Amino acid sequence: MAKRALITGISGQDGAYLAQLLLSKGYEVFGLLRRSASADIIDERLRWLGIAQDVRLVDGNLIDLSSLIRALQEVRPQELYNLAAQSFVKSSWNQPLLTGQVTALGAGNVLEAARLVAPEVRFYQASSSEMYGLIQAPVQSETTPFYPRSPYAVAKLYAHWMTVNYRESFGLHASSGILFNHESPLRGIEFVTRKVTDGVARIKLGLARELKLGNLDAKRDWGHARDYVRAMWLMLQQDKPDDYVVATGRTVTVRDMVRTAFAHAGLDWQEFVTTDQAYLRPAEVDVLLGDAGKARRVLGWEPQISLEEMLGEMVDADLARHRKRL
Ligand code: NDP
Ligand code: GDP
Numbered sequence: 001m002a003k004r005a006l007i008t009g010i011s012g013q014d015g016a017y018l019a020q021l022l023l024s025k026g027y028e029v030f031g032l033l034r035r036s037a038s039a040d041i042i043d044e045r046l047r048w049l050g051i052a053q054d055v056r057l058v059d060g061n062l063i064d065l066s067s068l069i070r071a072l073q074e075v076r077p078q079e080l081y082n083l084a085a086q087s088f089v090k091s092s093w094n095q096p097l098l099t100g101q102v103t104a105l106g107a108g109n110v111l112e113a114a115r116l117v118a119p120e121v122r123f124y125q126a127s128s129s130e131m132y133g134l135i136q137a138p139v140q141s142e143t144t145p146f147y148p149r150s151p152y153a154v155a156k157l158y159a160h161w162m163t164v165n166y167r168e169s170f171g172l173h174a175s176s177g178i179l180f181n182h183e184s185p186l187r188g189i190e191f192v193t194r195k196v197t198d199g200v201a202r203i204k205l206g207l208a209r210e211l212k213l214g215n216l217d218a219k220r221d222w223g224h225a226r227d228y229v230r231a232m233w234l235m236l237q238q239d240k241p242d243d244y245v246v247a248t249g250r251t252v253t254v255r256d257m258v259r260t261a262f263a264h265a266g267l268d269w270q271e272f273v274t275t276d277q278a279y280l281r282p283a284e285v286d287v288l289l290g291d292a293g294k295a296r297r298v299l300g301w302e303p304q305i306s307l308e309e310m311l312g313e314m315v316d317a318d319l320a321r322h323r324k325r326l
Contacts, residue, residue: 002026002027002028003026003027003028003078003079004027004028004029004030004075004076004077004078004079005022005027005028005029005030005077005078005079005080005081006030006031006032006058006071006072006075006077006079006080006081007019007022007029007030007031007032007081007083008031008032008060008062008080008081008082008083008084008110009032009081009082009083009084009085009126010029010031010032010033010046010055010057010083011031011033011042011043011044011045011046012045012083012084012087012188013045013184013186013187013188013225014083014126014182014225014228014229014232015031015045015081015083015084016045016046016048016049016051016186017049017184017186017225017226017229018081018083018229018232018233019031019046019049019051019054019055020049020051021226021229021230021233022233023051023054023055025233027079028056029054029055029056030055030056030057030058030071030075030077031055031056031057031058032057032058032059032060032061032062032067032068032071032084033057033058033059033060034059034060034061034062034084035059035061043057045186048185048186049186058071058074058075062084062085062102062106062107062109062110063101063102063105063106063109064109065109065112065113068109068110068113069113069116069117071113072113072114072117072118072121073117076118077118077121078120078121078122079121079122079124079236080110080114080118080121080122080123080124081124081126081232081236082107082110082111082123082124082125082126082159083126084102084106085102085103085106085107085126085155085156086098086099086102086103086152086155087103087152087188088152088188088190088191089130089150089152089153089281089285090190090279090281091152091190092150092151092152092153092155093150093151093281093282096151099151099152099155100151100154100155100158102155103152103155103156103159104154104155104156104158104159105158106159107125107158107159107162107163108158108159108162110123111123111162111163111166111172111174114166114172114174115166115170115172119170119171119172120173121172121173122173122175122236122241123163123166123172123173123174123175123236123241124174124175124176124177124232124235124236125159125160125163125174125175125176125177126177126179126232127156127159127160127163127176127177127178127179127243128152128153128156128178128179129178129179129180129181129221129245129247129288129290130148130149130150130152130153130156130285130288131146131148131153131156131157131160131178132144132146132147132285132288133146133147133148133149133150133153133285134147134149134285135147135285135286135287135288138289139249139289139290139291140245140247140288140289140290140291141245141290141291141293141294142178142243142244142245142294149283149284149285150281150283150285153285160176160178160243163175163176163243164176164243167241172241173236173241174241175235175236175238175241175242175243175244176243176244177228177231177232177235177243177244177246178243178244178245178246178290179228179231179246179247180220180221180222180223180245180246180247180248180288180290181193181220181221181222181223181288182222182223182224182225182227182228182246183222183223183224183225183310183314184224184225184226184310184313184314185197185313185314185317185318186225187225187314192213192214192254192257193222193257193261193311193314194314194318195211195213196211196213196257196258196261197261197311197314197315197317197318198318199211199272200261200262200264200265200267200315200318201265201315201318201319201321201322202322203265203267203272204265204266204267204319205319205322205323205326207322209272210272210273210274211272211273211274212273212274212275212276212278212279213254213258213273213274213275213276213279214275214276214277214278214279214280214281215254215279215280215281215284216253216254216255216258216273216275217253217254217255217286218253218254218284218285218286218287219251219252219253219254219286219287219288219289220251220252220254220257220287220288221247221248221249221250221251221252221288221289221290222248222252222257222307222310223246223247223248223303223305223307223310224303224304224305224309224310226305227303227304227305228246228303230301231244231246231295231299231301234295234299234300234301235299238298238299242298244292244294244295244298244299245290245291245292245294245295246290246292246295246301247289247290247291247292248290248292248303248307249289249290249291249292250289250307251287251288251289252307257307257311258273260307260308260311261311261314261315264311264312264315264316265315265319
């Protein structure tokens with residue numbers, strides 16, 4: 001019989017790629033979807049990947065424990081991936097309590113529902129490199145102490161430790177992937193890589209003349225979402241639940257990422273990019289650089305897509321989107 005997986009956050013970037021991966025492995029894929037006034041476009045990412053018809057959607061919300069219990073009773077999954085979150089760091093200063101309710105307590109709700117209804121399920125928590133924040137070591141691994149720098153990171157830390165705690169307290173098969181930034185053509189447009197590739201496409205097609213950004217000196221360890229969802233799946237295939245860093249081991253400034261994206265379209269970034277205070281943050285995470293040695297050793301995981309390849313794919317996808325609209 002086919003394995004069943006339930007994904008919270010299926011309408012997001014990672015949810016869509018993970019659904020695609022699991023379908024390719026013969027899973028029956030279910031996704032928790034919160035009610036939206038834009039029901040006609042909420043499955044846009046799934047449609048972009050051509051899999052909207054292949055996944056089954058269950059009505060629910062991370063802050064409604066009863067909906068999670070019902071979803072688990074209905075689906076009876078072997079694997080449960082908790083990807084849903086208020087995931088944008090900058091918004092977490094404007095909506096700190098909502099971020100806590102969804103990203104922190106929401107994860108607690110998913111764990112609690114699993115403990116009550118599906119204690120045998122294999123659980124994945126989407127933890128984040130943002131938890132390292134003000135970094136306590138130049139290269140961050142599973143043993144590096146955390147120092148969150150935003151309400152988002154604080155909320156993720158709660159969810160991360162709840163995952164560890166439910167594993168240790170109740171024997172839940174609960175694993176946490178500490179994923180460094182990962183992007184794709186399906187990345188939310190508010191995140192810097194996608195904002196840049198969309199900006200490049202607009203400028204190239206004459207739809208915009210400039211692109212306003214914030215801190216160009218920040219450094220991130222950027223990978224591709226398609227590579228990173230494979231690591232999530234691998235974690236749940238292990239006999240023993242555990243925590244893993246997933247990263248490329250290379251860090252690049254926003255400035256250099258911007259230069260690469262513009263160059264892909266034959267443009268010089270310095271002619272178009274300006275900076276605007278509005279995009280600065282109350283507290284910045286200056287640099288992140290992950291050591292995925294444990295994921296490599298235990299899971300046999302390796303990233304396959306370089307930053308340059310990914311930015312090229314993203315610019316091309318945004319050019320195609322805008323051309324279609326024109
Ligand atoms: P997205 O922002 O693209 O997706 C977030 C998903 O959560 C969406 O499907 C959204 O639904 C859903 N969601 C938000 N609030 C609720 C709620 N109250 N109830 C149910 N669903 C809700 O994130 P990504 O796909 O990029 O990331 C996936 C996870 O991984 C997130 O938890 C993120 O914080 C974490 N992460 C991401 C990293 C990255 O670089 N991408 C790095 C490390 C961790 P809707 O469509 O309705 O908004
Ligand atoms: P984050 O690492 O989860 O916060 O991912 P983002 O893509 O939102 O931001 C990555 C880095 O890019 C952060 O250090 C931001 O301060 C920096 N950055 C610079 N300009 C911008 C911008 O215009 N938008 C966003 N989202 N980030 C920017």
